[in-house]
Amino acid sequence: MEILKTLNIVKQFENHKALSEVSINVEEGSVFGLLGPNGAGKTTLIRIINQITAPDKGEVFLFNEKLKPEHIKNIGYLPEERGLYKKMKVGEQALYFAQLKGMNKYDAKKKLKQWFEKFDILSWYDKKVEELSKGMQQKVQFIITVIHEPKLLIFDEPFSGFDPINVDILKKEILTLKEKGASVIFSTHNMASVEEVCDRIALINKSKKILDGKVSDIKNNYKSNMFEVVFEGNFNKFSASLTADYEILESTQKENKSVLKVSILNNMKPNDLLAKMLKFGKIISFNEVIPSMHDIFIEAVNGNN
Amino acid sequence: MNNISLILKREYFTRVKKKSFIIMTIVGPILMAALFIAPVWLAMMDNNEIKTVTIYDRTGKYKDAFQDTETLKFRFTDEQNAEKRKEEFKNSGDAAMLSILDTLSNDFVLYSEKAPDLDIKDKLSSKLNHFLEAQNYKKLGIDKAEIDAAKVSVNIETKTLTEEGEKVSSAELGIAIGFISAFIIYMFIFMYGVQVMKGVIEEKVNRVVEILISSVKPYQLMAGKIIGIAMVALTQFILWAVLTGIIVGFVYFAFGESIMPQGQDLSQIQNMSSAQIENMVGNSQFSEVILGLINFNWFAMIGTFLMFFAGGYLLYASLFAAIGAAVDNETDNQQFMLPVTVPLILAIVAAQGIIKNPDGVLAFWFSIIPFTSPIIMPLRVAVGRYEIWELALSVGLLIATFLATVWLAAKIYKVGILMYGKKVSYKELWKWLKYK
Numbered sequence: 218m219e220i221l222k223t224l225n226i227v228k229q230f231e232n233h234k235a236l237s238e239v240s241i242n243v244e245e246g247s248v249f250g251l252l253g254p255n256g257a258g259k260t261t262l263i264r265i266i267n268q269i270t271a272p273d274k275g276e277v278f279l280f281n282e283k284l285k286p287e288h289i290k291n292i293g294y295l296p297e298e299r300g301l302y303k304k305m306k307v308g309e310q311a312l313y314f315a316q317l318k319g320m321n322k323y324d325a326k327k328k329l330k331q332w333f334e335k336f337d338i339l340s341w342y343d344k345k346v347e348e349l350s351k352g353m354q355q356k357v358q359f360i361i362t363v364i365h366e367p368k369l370l371i372f373d374e375p376f377s378g379f380d381p382i383n384v385d386i387l388k389k390e391i392l393t394l395k396e397k398g399a400s401v402i403f404s405t406h407n408m409a410s411v412e413e414v415c416d417r418i419a420l421i422n423k424s425k426k427i428l429d430g431k432v433s434d435i436k437n438n439y440k441s442n443m444f445e446v447v448f449e450g451n452f453n454k455f456s457a458s459l460t461a462d463y464e465i466l467e468s469t470q471k472e473n474k475s476v477l478k479v480s481i482l483n484n485m486k487p488n489d490l491l492a493k494m495l496k497f498g499k500i501i502s503f504n505e506v507i508p509s510m511h512d513i514f515i516e517a518v519n520g521n522n
Numbered sequence: 523m524n525n526i527s528l529i530l531k532r533e534y535f536t537r538v539k540k541k542s543f544i545i546m547t548i549v550g551p552i553l554m555a556a557l558f559i560a561p562v563w564l565a566m567m568d569n570n571e572i573k574t575v576t577i578y579d580r581t582g583k584y585k586d587a588f589q590d591t592e593t594l595k596f597r598f599t600d601e602q603n604a605e606k607r608k609e610e611f612k613n614s615g616d617a618a619m620l621s622i623l624d625t626l627s628n629d630f631v632l633y634s635e636k637a638p639d640l641d642i643k644d645k646l647s648s649k650l651n652h653f654l655e656a657q658n659y660k661k662l663g664i665d666k667a668e669i670d671a672a673k674v675s676v677n678i679e680t681k682t683l684t685e686e687g688e689k690v691s692s693a694e695l696g697i698a699i700g701f702i703s704a705f706i707i708y709m710f711i712f713m714y715g716v717q718v719m720k721g722v723i724e725e726k727v728n729r730v731v732e733i734l735i736s737s738v739k740p741y742q743l744m745a746g747k748i749i750g751i752a753m754v755a756l757t758q759f760i761l762w763a764v765l766t767g768i769i770v771g772f773v774y775f776a777f778g779e780s781i782m783p784q785g786q787d788l789s790q791i792q793n794m795s796s797a798q799i800e801n802m803v804g805n806s807q808f809s810e811v812i813l814g815l816i817n818f819n820w821f822a823m824i825g826t827f828l829m830f831f832a833g834g835y836l837l838y839a840s841l842f843a844a845i846g847a848a849v850d851n852e853t854d855n856q857q858f859m860l861p862v863t864v865p866l867i868l869a870i871v872a873a874q875g876i877i878k879n880p881d882g883v884l885a886f887w888f889s890i891i892p893f894t895s896p897i898i899m900p901l902r903v904a905v906g907r908y909e910i911w912e913l914a915l916s917v918g919l920l921i922a923t924f925l926a927t928v929w930l931a932a933k934i935y936k937v938g939i940l941m942y943g944k945k946v947s948y949k950e951l952w953k954w955l956k957y958k
Contacts (some may be wrong), residue, residue: 231665259790264884264940267736269732269736269940286739289737291734292736294733295733295738296732296733297737298729298732298942299729299730299732299733300728300729300730300733301728301730301733302536302724302725302730303728304536305536313528313532314733314734314737317525317528317529317734317737317738318737352852502843520553
């Protein structure tokens, strides 16, 4: 089931189009990656979902209902441009934001204590925000985003400013929230983390959606029938025997051992390649090369430009 | 609505708990009370000091003119040599030396070591005047007592004709109350309007604003901030009034009745007639002020004051909020600050001219135009020189304008708070007004 659906969203600013006909579907209980280069329109789309700005055309549905002001309480949003009141105490401030999201003071306090204990930051409760390091502030912001247990969580570049240890903690928390039934929209440039946490993605470039689907499907679609082979034997004789159906893209040789990347063309099967190779030596490994999200991102965006 | 009250509470309590607020709240009344008490106190101080003046009278005719008083003593010298006399004066430590060399040419010279003491000069010339006048009367054969009896001093009592009959009123009192209220409104609009702007800029600079407006609507944020800060202003105002009253009252009781003319309190005075009060204090001017205070139209004044205080604050605070949203930091705001602050400053400057002619053309327009009326209209009401339709028009325009500026500011605010790192021009602001 879909938790969030946008339908042909159009947003025009004075001098440029931020979004043209963008439709995305976020499945309930999944992590949805919203990708795209800087200025593609991701933040505008997120702001529309958060009802910070209104679209010129198109519609947004949450829980199959047209977006309405009360829905704000069901969304937790960690914006890319984020900060806290510097002079306010951490606990007081977190309480304030939780109450703005519609929690009552008692529940908010209880939940807050739990989260602060979980992140081992209970001792900061009465400290002013300006006394905390940037990483510490980010932890507090994360808690503020999730404290009201929203059904939909939106993270815009959540890992910027975190050290690797805290990135790991955060990733784990996001996945835990997903297991508990929350749906997550995740906007980032960090492609490694996309592969780790996202179930589906949409790629936006120059205001248009140019790619979407399951991460595994997209990867399969971007496979180019390329194989990496480690081979022990006579490389020269082998390469001379190859027909136009195969292309060696890269090769390195060390003594008897060769590592090569081969593209298989014209509907030939990997087995055909294997059969040829076996004649000239021993095969140590044979793997299909699956493109990383990083490569797919660059290829898709460049192809679109 | 719940969100606005949450925001309002945060804005209010973070400000009221600030050290600067607490210090201002304590220091303000002390300064104000000092303003009331200092002149009286200084006058008392002055009276206690005894000064001595050296008199050299070559003519020998003025001896009777200089009788010692409580604060001024005289010492006579016969030293003929001018240089030696000056030397002697310097060594004596006296405050001044008067030398009289010739009767006819009125050759009076007052010497002093430091700058001449004007108080001594006045007292001496008054003594000499009286002395010489008395001599003239004698020469002309006139009895001085008769002259004194013939002298009159007219004091014109001012009364206002109202529907309930005639009332004693004080023009000076009206001017004083008008000025004080105009200045209070000016000061509070300025101080707290700028606070609104700073608050908005702080949220932008801290980047806390996007987190906020994913939970609340921008207009709620703006409204909560403006009303919250208005309540801080009101708190400060009330605390100032109460604390100033307490300090003045305390000083009055601690240092006795000498500051006030008589130990009577206002409730007793209220039941007296003008003549009784005049009898009591022996001063018709004072009785006029007291009766003026009692008869002053406090209802109209307080009503007008609150109305224009609130209206003026809302008008300017929303403009300041829009400025805060449009700029990235406090140094960028000059180009927008100027057009907003100019009418305010103009109004307070014009107030001094308007008070002399409270139904003139200048007074009329300044009390009608909504950007100056919050300062000028209460001034005119205080001196009682306005027409009801003028007041109604002024209030109506003020309300209409502040609704318009709040609406306008909310639009600018909504777009502006999410704009970072952009130098904004007036043209840009115009475009923002058209955004959805």
